[in-house]
Every structure is written in C-alpha cells, then in structure tokens.
Amino acid sequence: MPKVTGATHEVGVDQLFFSTTDARGVIRHSNNVFIELSRYRRDELSGAPHNIIRHPEMPGGAFKAMWDTLKTGSPFAAYVRNLAADGSEYDVFAAVTPLSNGGYLSVRTRPVCTDLFDTACTIYRDARAVEDRAIADGANRRAAAEQGLGRIAELLAGAGLSSYEEFQNTALPAEVARREELSDGVPVRPDATGDLRVMLDSVTMIADGLDSWMAGQQQLAELSASLKAAGKGLTRTLEDPRLSPARIAALDRSDTRVKPLADLLDLWSQMQGLVSPLVARLVDTLAQLDSNGARTRSRIALARLHATITSLFTVELIDGAGDPQYSAEAIPDLIESLDDGVAEMERQVRAYSALATQVVAYIGEVSRMMTIPNQLLMLWTGSPASTDPALPAEAAELSAAASGVVESVGQRLAQLDELAARCQAISQDVDVVDGAGDLRAALSAFTAAAGVVAPS
Numbered sequence: 001m002p003k004v005t006g007a008t009h010e011v012g013v014d015q016l017f018f019s020t021t022d023a024r025g026v027i028r029h030s031n032n033v034f035i036e037l038s039r040y041r042r043d044e045l046s047g048a049p050h051n052i053i054r055h056p057e058m059p060g061g062a063f064k065a066m067w068d069t070l071k072t073g074s075p076f077a078a079y080v081r082n083l084a085a086d087g088s089e090y091d092v093f094a095a096v097t098p099l100s101n102g103g104y105l106s107v108r109t110r111p112v113c114t115d116l117f118d119t120a121c122t123i124y125r126d127a128r129a130v131e132d133r134a135i136a137d138g139a140n141r142r143a144a145a146e147q148g149l150g151r152i153a154e155l156l157a158g159a160g161l162s163s164y165e166e167f168q169n170t171a172l173p174a175e176v177a178r179r180e181e182l183s184d185g186v187p188v189r190p191d192a193t194g195d196l197r198v199m200l201d202s203v204t205m206i207a208d209g210l211d212s213w214m215a216g217q218q219q220l221a222e223l224s225a226s227l228k229a230a231g232k233g234l235t236r237t238l239e240d241p242r243l244s245p246a247r248i249a250a251l252d253r254s255d256t257r258v259k260p261l262a263d264l265l266d267l268w269s270q271m272q273g274l275v276s277p278l279v280a281r282l283v284d285t286l287a288q289l290d291s292n293g294a295r296t297r298s299r300i301a302l303a304r305l306h307a308t309i310t311s312l313f314t315v316e317l318i319d320g321a322g323d324p325q326y327s328a329e330a331i332p333d334l335i336e337s338l339d340d341g342v343a344e345m346e347r348q349v350r351a352y353s354a355l356a357t358q359v360v361a362y363i364g365e366v367s368r369m370m371t372i373p374n375q376l377l378m379l380w381t382g383s384p385a386s387t388d389p390a391l392p393a394e395a396a397e398l399s400a401a402a403s404g405v406v407e408s409v410g411q412r413l414a415q416l417d418e419l420a421a422r423c424q425a426i427s428q429d430v431d432v433v434d435g436a437g438d439l440r441a442a443l444s445a446f447t448a449a450a451g452v453v454a455p456s
Contacts, residue, residue, distance in 0.1 A: 005087035023102035029330035061148025195449035202446035242401035271373035296348035303341030
C-alpha cells in the first residue's frame with residue numbers, strides 16, 4: 001500500500017468514473033478517469049484487488065455495511081476516501097451495484113452535498129476510533145469492523161435515521177441531483193456516426209426519460225412527507241391525555257351539569273377502541289408509503305447515474321480514448337445495470353401506486369369511523385352547557401379539551417383527504433407502462449448498436 005502523504009486532489013464535477021470487478025473484488029474493467037484519479041497504470045489496476053485504493057483512515061465497518069448490503073442483491077452507496085498510487089487522497093461518492101455474473105459495478109462521483117458528506121466523515125472518524133481501540137484490545141480486524149458498523153448504526157440513529165438504507169436513500173438522490181445542477185452535461189459529439197452515434201443518442205434518451213420520472217417522484221416525496229406528518233398528528237389528537245379514560249371515569253356523574261358530558265365522553269372512549277386500530281394501520285401504511293417513495297427515488301437516481309456514466313463512456317469510445325478492446329468489454333456490464341435499473345424502477349413505482357391506493361382507502365375508512373365519535377363530542381361542544389361557568393373545574397377542563405379535539409380531528413381528516421387525493425392523482429400521472437416502454441426501446445437500440453462495437 002502506498003504511504004499516505006497528506007496531499008489531496010479533487011474529483012471534478014464531470015469526472016465520473018467506474019470500475020467493474022469479479023465476485024472477489026478483483027478489478028476487471030474501468031474507464032480512463034479512474035486511471036487518471038487513481039494514479040495507477042491500466043495494467044496495474046486490471047486484475048488487482050479493488051482495495052488497492054482503500055485509504056487506511058476508512059473504517060472497516062463501512063465496508064462491512066457495503067458487503068452485507070451487496071450480498072442481499074441490493075445496491076449500496078456511500079462516501080469514501082480513496083488513496084492514489086502516489087499517496088495522495090481523493091474523496092468520492094460511490095454507488096456499487098451487483099451484477100448477474102457475481103461481480104460488481106461501482107460508479108464514483110465528486111461529493112457535492114457538503115452537509116451529508118461532513119456527517120459521513122464525522123461518523124467515520126468516530127467508528128474508526130472504536131475499531132482502533134478494539135484492535136488495541138486484541139480484537140481481529142473482522143471483529144473490529146463489526147464494532148465499527150455497530151457504532152455507525154448508533155450514530156445514524158442519533159441523527160434520526162433508522163438504518164443505513166435510510167441514509168443512503170437520502171444521499172444518493174441528493175448527490176445525483178446536485179451534481180447534475182453543477183455539471184456542464186455530457187459532451188456533445190455532433191460528428192459521431194454509425195453505431196456509436198446510435199449509442200450516444202439512445203443513452204441520452206434514457207437519461208431524459210429518467211429526468212421526467214424523477215420530477216414526478218419529487219412531488220410525491222413532498223406529499224408523502226405531508227401525509228406521514230398528518231397521520232402522526234391525527235394519532236396525537238386522538239391520544240390527547242386530557243381526554244384519558246381515567247379522567248373521564250373520575251367525573252362526578254351525580255352532578256346533573258356533568259352527566260351529559262360524562263355520558264358522551266364514555267361513548268367517545270368506547271368508539272376510540274374501534275377507531276384507534278384503524279388509525280394505527282393508516283399511520284403504518286403512510287410510513288411504508290414514505291419509505292417506498294424514498295427507495296424509488298434512490299433507484300431512479302442510481303439509474304440516472306448509470307445512464308450518465310454510460311454516456312460519458314460512449315463519448316470515450318467516440319473519441320478513441322484508451323484501449324478500445326479493453327474499454328468495449330465493459331459495455332455489457334453497463335447495459336445490464338441500466339436494464340436492471342429500469343426493471344427495479346417499474347417494481348418500485350407499481351408498489352408505490354398500490355400503497356397510495358391503499359392509503360386512500362384507509363383514510364376513507366378512518367373518516368367514516370371518526371364521524372360518529374366526532375359528532376358525539378359536537379353534541380356537547382355545540383351546546384350552551386359546554387360553556388356553563390358553573391361547571392366544576394375538572395369537567396370544565398374536559399369540556400375545553402373536547403372542543404379542541406373536535407376542531408383538530410376535523411382539520412386532520414380534511415388535510416388527509418386533500419393530500420390523499422393529490423397523491424393518487426400524481427401517482428396516476430406517472431405512466432409506468434408507457435414511460436418504462438420508452439426507456440426499454442431506447443435501451444434496446446443502445447444494446448443493438450453496442451453489440452457491433454463490443455467484442456463477442
């Protein structure tokens with residue numbers, strides 16, 4: 001391993017690079033940018049273990065998280081510090097995807113979301129310190145990495161993230177979107193001809209189609225977050241401690257001024273036993289909707305990243321950069337990643353649509369069930385007795401609480417109804433069949449043209 005010099009070099013916004021490995025992590029292919037940034041010759045990289053560029057400051061727990069995720073067949077994305085052949089270091093945001101041959105495709109970009117990158121660096125430093133202490137106490141590197149991964153999970157939980165996947169599903173779309181904002185775009189090659197022309201035009205169409213999908217997903221993301229918040233708000237309203245069964249039971253029913261309120265609150269409490277499970281089911285489904293939306297946005301962002309690297313790689317082929325034979329051998333892996341990405345997006349978007357439909361049905365059911373208990377309370381809150389100054393203090397407090405609950409429940413249900421209708425409308429506007437069909441047609445054109453360029 002090269003000696004760390006402390007020198008750094010930055011990855012340019014448009015310096016996307018990739019590599020493919022076999023199942024053991026041995027490098028098979030890469031583009032020219034990887035060679036430039038790693039400071040290794042192509043022959044030094046080809047056949048070398050991918051950890052040839054691992055920086056010693058990186059915690060083993062981060063790589064354990066990566067391998068644990070990849071072994072499930074899911075992609076993995078993370079911030080990584082790499083070490084070049086000359087001892088200089090460079091930071092990247094890496095997205096790694098399993099391939100059908102047991103190998104992996106890794107695409108790296110410059111980290112451009114400073115807040116997320118800084119959070120990751122802070123977590124890595126802490127996890128690395130945990131691992132160093134474990135090794136000093138006699139643990140082997142595998143056991144130390146386990147402890148480091150545990151510490152990463154603790155720190156993410158402290159930041160309000162339930163899992164590494166949640167962090168990844170936040171970081172990947174943010175990094176891809178921000179990089180595209182800063183990018184000059186894929187270089188134009190108007191003089192390209194033949195199959196390479198078809199390849200570049202086709203992958204550009206794929207990228208444009210993914211942009212349209214992502215635009216719809218951003219709207220759904222905002223609605224999902226609002227629905228989730230409204231559902232939690234309804235739960236808080238229904239669990240208002242001021243209307244607890246204990247306080248209702250303590251009312252003096254012998255007092256004729258109090259008895260009407262007590263009877264209505266008894267019915268309210270009984271109805272709550274029926275309504276609460278429905279609300280809990282709704283809140284759980286809203287959480288699933290939010291998680292599915294985040295996962296869908298992450299997969300679309302990954303596909304956009306793969307489309308971009310494929311475009312840049314095609315430009316390399318057009319320009320005749322590098323070893324044409326070696327470069328062209330990587331095309332099947334890039335095609336596979338795009339094809340799998342489209343298929344996964346179809347599954348995720350369909351799952352989201354099904355959940356959105358389920359949410360609308362649950363909201364309707366909750367609204368119907370809430371009508372009766374809410375009307376019961378309104379019988380009291382709309383009567384002169386509710387504001388009788390002669391009401392005992394405890395009854396007066398419960399009366400005021402009932403008025404607040406009636407108003408809040410009405411607002412929450414109206415908000416949920418409006419948000420659910422918008423969510424369903426936007427979800428239906430995302431035409432999965434036609435959108436995916438266009439992407440697949442463009443991918444087929446790319447594949448057919450690439451079959452002539454790539455070696456058989």
